[in-house]
Structure formats: C-alpha cells, structure tokens
Amino acid sequence: METLDSGRWSDLPVDILRSLFERLSFMDFYKAKMVCSNWYLCSKQTLGPKGGSSPLLLLSPEEGGCRLYNPEEDRVYVPRRDFSGCRFLGNSGKWFLVADSQSNLYIVDVFSDEKIDLPRLELVSCEGCVHSLEPLGDGDFNEALVGNSAGIRKSAEKLRGVVWVDEETRDYVVVCRFDRCDFIRFCKKGDDRYSEIQTRVDLSGKDGFEDVIEQPMFTWYKPFPSAEEEERMRAFKVISESYNIAVVTRSGAVLLVHNYTYESTTTFEKHRMFGVYKRQLKDLDPETYKPCLVEVDSLGDEALFLDLGITVPADATFGIEPNSIYFTRDDRFRLIPLSFLDICVYNLATKSIKRFPTLSSKFKLKDAQWFIPS
Known part of the structure; x- marks a missing residue:
C-alpha cells in the first residue's frame, strides 16, 4: 500500500x-x-x-432552482449550478435538457455541472424548413412561415422536448416542439441549427419520409373501461384523464398508458388509476387503421417510468419496484387541462399507490421528474 x-x-x-x-x-x-x-x-x-441505477427525483420548487431527492435515503441534495428561472424539459440519465428564462436550450449534467450549449431556437432552420421563430421576450416566440412577419405567438410554457446523450462520447440528439404544433425541430452533435420534421408523416419507409396528411391516421383509440373502472366511475367523479403513447418496453413493444384521476363526491379525496394496453395488429382495419387494444395485466419484472417513456429491469437492491409505474404528471409531453403534480409509484397487481408526503411538507413544488442516473 x-x-x-x-x-x-x-x-x-x-x-x-x-x-x-x-x-x-x-x-x-x-x-x-x-x-x-x-x-x-x-x-x-x-x-x-x-446506487448508480437507483431512481431519483429532480424537484423544481416554486421559488426557483432545483433539488435532487433520493427516496431510498429520504435525502435532498443541492446541485452546484443555479437553475433559477429554468425549466427541465427531459432527460437522458443524469443529463437534462434545460430551457432558461429566454427559452435558450442547453444540456447539463446535474451532478458534475458539465454543460453542452445548443443552437438558438430562433435561428432559421436548415434548407427545406418552412417555419421560423422570432423571440418576443419572456421566452415566447412568434412562429411564422419563412419570409412572413404575421404568425402565431408560442408560449414558453408550452415548449416540450426530449434528449438522448451517449455517456461515453457525449453524442446527443435533441427533439423539441411547441404543444399543438404540426412540426418538430431536432438537432444532433455538430449541428449549428435545427432541422424540421412535419409530424404527419410515415417514418416506416426505407427510402425517407412519406407524407400521409391525406391518408387515414394510424391512431390509438380510447380503451373501453373495465368492469372495475366502470364501478369506480359510478361512485366517483372523474376530474382528469390522459393517454400516453410513448412507452417502449425492453423487448421493443409500444404501450398505451391510460390514467385518470377521480374524486369522491362525499370526501372530495382524489384517487388515481392506471391501465396499460397494447395494440392487437392482426385485427387492424386497412381502411380506417383502427387498432384493437388489449389490456396488459402485468409488467412482470420490469418497472415503467412514464416520464422517460421506457421500462427498466426491477431491482430491489436499487429500490426499483417490479410491475410498477413511476409517475409525476400528465402534461409532460403535451398540454392537458386540469393536470396536477402527483409524485407516486403505482403497483399494477395490487392497484396500490405510494406517495411521498415529506416532499410536500418541505417544498412547494411546481414540477418533479423521475430519472435514473445511469
């Protein structure tokens, strides 16, 4: 030694x-x-x-900045960087996509404070793009066709985004859009501006994008409620519900997650329920593209992180509970009326829900996101 x-x-x-x-x-x-x-x-x-794979929470208090919370330790950490006035749009491990008070975007490691600057949103996009953004102050933009001054005001609060970062090479891809917009912007490492993709395209072709605006949309339809759900809906008032078509399992299957909040008409206590569905493609109607939805009874030895849109292996050592859904809010990726913060872990088998009351008593939170550091 x-x-x-x-x-x-x-x-x-x-x-x-x-x-x-x-x-x-x-x-x-x-x-x-x-x-x-x-x-x-x-x-x-x-x-x-x-504990490099333990689920953590990034907390955004109303007073500004952020905190990192470890549920296993019941301990709060303060990052090195001051994130006052910032919004956290999405993450890839410990790397978060951040929008500052003027909607400038960057990627940051919330532990080491390493930062990756991104192109400014108002820069005219690559050749072939037809939309431009003009900053209006307070992070808002005027969105218009290239060459036109008249457009639509886009609120900074409606900016959504996702990010992927390679831990070894620092390669990255960022995708962002304003809610209820017919196109998305993306950039990758080395780009000095964003490219534009129309959202009404078929990405399955081998020879590029195919415009499907005039064709039937390949949609998911609202699942019929189960007998248990119908019974609950008769006894309680449903105050919000949402559908997330952004969950990809480890095997590559795509899932729809239906969740709704209902309220007792007598005690006014709020409850939340989740349903998980997959498409039955063999019954797909070639004329209407209507899929048949089949309920998924169990996630097995996996846990579903709705903020991340993925499932991960359950691991008791790291506190990842099997057959569970980790949830924070409905409007992570799109604007949903009456959405509210509800940090919880929902067990599909027992229909039980675990919340974290100490967070509410210590902080006034405007947002929170589950993430797995590595």
Missing part, C-alpha cells in the same frame, strides 16, 4: 481513494470527484458508485 507523505486530502493514495469511491452513493460520488484533479482522475479508474 502507498504511504501518505502529507496531510493533504489531494495526496491520499489511489487504493484508498478507490475504496472510498466504491462506498459512496451516486450523488456523493459526483461531489467527491470534483474535490481536486487527483480525485477526479481516480474516479475514472473506479468501477462506479453504489
């Missing part, structure tokens, strides 16, 4: 540092690696922190 020649923390032997790093939680690991250059280099030689 190496000997310690001085009392400085930066001079701790490498084998001691490795042993220390391997015992830290994920968030403490990222704090420790920023102590000095020696600790940072040693962290690169460590297998990884304990």
Whole structure:
C-alpha cells in the first residue's frame, strides 16, 4: 500500500481513494470527484458508485432552482449550478435538457455541472424548413412561415422536448416542439441549427419520409373501461384523464398508458388509476387503421417510468419496484387541462399507490421528474 507523505486530502493514495469511491452513493460520488484533479482522475479508474441505477427525483420548487431527492435515503441534495428561472424539459440519465428564462436550450449534467450549449431556437432552420421563430421576450416566440412577419405567438410554457446523450462520447440528439404544433425541430452533435420534421408523416419507409396528411391516421383509440373502472366511475367523479403513447418496453413493444384521476363526491379525496394496453395488429382495419387494444395485466419484472417513456429491469437492491409505474404528471409531453403534480409509484397487481408526503411538507413544488442516473 502507498504511504501518505502529507496531510493533504489531494495526496491520499489511489487504493484508498478507490475504496472510498466504491462506498459512496451516486450523488456523493459526483461531489467527491470534483474535490481536486487527483480525485477526479481516480474516479475514472473506479468501477462506479453504489446506487448508480437507483431512481431519483429532480424537484423544481416554486421559488426557483432545483433539488435532487433520493427516496431510498429520504435525502435532498443541492446541485452546484443555479437553475433559477429554468425549466427541465427531459432527460437522458443524469443529463437534462434545460430551457432558461429566454427559452435558450442547453444540456447539463446535474451532478458534475458539465454543460453542452445548443443552437438558438430562433435561428432559421436548415434548407427545406418552412417555419421560423422570432423571440418576443419572456421566452415566447412568434412562429411564422419563412419570409412572413404575421404568425402565431408560442408560449414558453408550452415548449416540450426530449434528449438522448451517449455517456461515453457525449453524442446527443435533441427533439423539441411547441404543444399543438404540426412540426418538430431536432438537432444532433455538430449541428449549428435545427432541422424540421412535419409530424404527419410515415417514418416506416426505407427510402425517407412519406407524407400521409391525406391518408387515414394510424391512431390509438380510447380503451373501453373495465368492469372495475366502470364501478369506480359510478361512485366517483372523474376530474382528469390522459393517454400516453410513448412507452417502449425492453423487448421493443409500444404501450398505451391510460390514467385518470377521480374524486369522491362525499370526501372530495382524489384517487388515481392506471391501465396499460397494447395494440392487437392482426385485427387492424386497412381502411380506417383502427387498432384493437388489449389490456396488459402485468409488467412482470420490469418497472415503467412514464416520464422517460421506457421500462427498466426491477431491482430491489436499487429500490426499483417490479410491475410498477413511476409517475409525476400528465402534461409532460403535451398540454392537458386540469393536470396536477402527483409524485407516486403505482403497483399494477395490487392497484396500490405510494406517495411521498415529506416532499410536500418541505417544498412547494411546481414540477418533479423521475430519472435514473445511469
């Protein structure tokens, strides 16, 4: 073993540092690696922190900024960067897509504070794009056809986005759009502006995009309520419901998640229920493209993170509960009236729901998002 020649923390032997790093939680690991250059280099030689796959919550208090919450520890961490006036649109692991108060976009590692700047939204998009954005102040934009001054005001609060980041290479893809808009913008590493894609296209062709505006849309239809749901709906008042067609399982299956909130007409207590469905393509009508929906009774040994649109392997070691849905709110990807923040974990088998009341008592939250650091 190496000997310690001085009392400085930066001079701790490498084998001691490795042993220390391997015992830290994920968030403490990222704090420790920023102590000095020696600790940072040693962290690169460590297998990884304990709990690197535990689900965490990024909290956005009404007063501004953000906090990181570990449910397993019931502990709150404060990031290094000041995120006042920012909105968190989406994430890829520990990398979050952030819009500042003027709707400038960037990607940031919420642990190490490493930042990736993105092109400005108001830059005219690539050749072939037909829409432009003009900033109006307060993060809002005027959206118009290229060359025209008249357009439609787009509110910053209606900007939606998703991001993917490769942890090793830092390659990334960002997709963003304003709610109720017929096109999306995207950029990737190396781009200096956004490209534009119409949302009414068929992406399944091998030779590019096919315009399907005049063709029947390949849609999902509202599932019929089960007998249990009908019974509940008779006894309670449904105050909100939503459908998410953004969940891809580990096997590649696409799921529809139906969730609704109902309220007791006597106690006014709110409850939430979820239903998971898949398409039965063999019964698809070639004229109307109407699919048949089949309810999925169980997710098995997987957990569904609705904020991320994916399922992940359940793991008791990291606190990931099997056959469960991790949820925060309905309008993550599109504007839904009467949506409200409801941080919870829903068990499909028992129909039970777990919430986190300590968060409400400690913070006044305007938003929260589940994420898995790695």
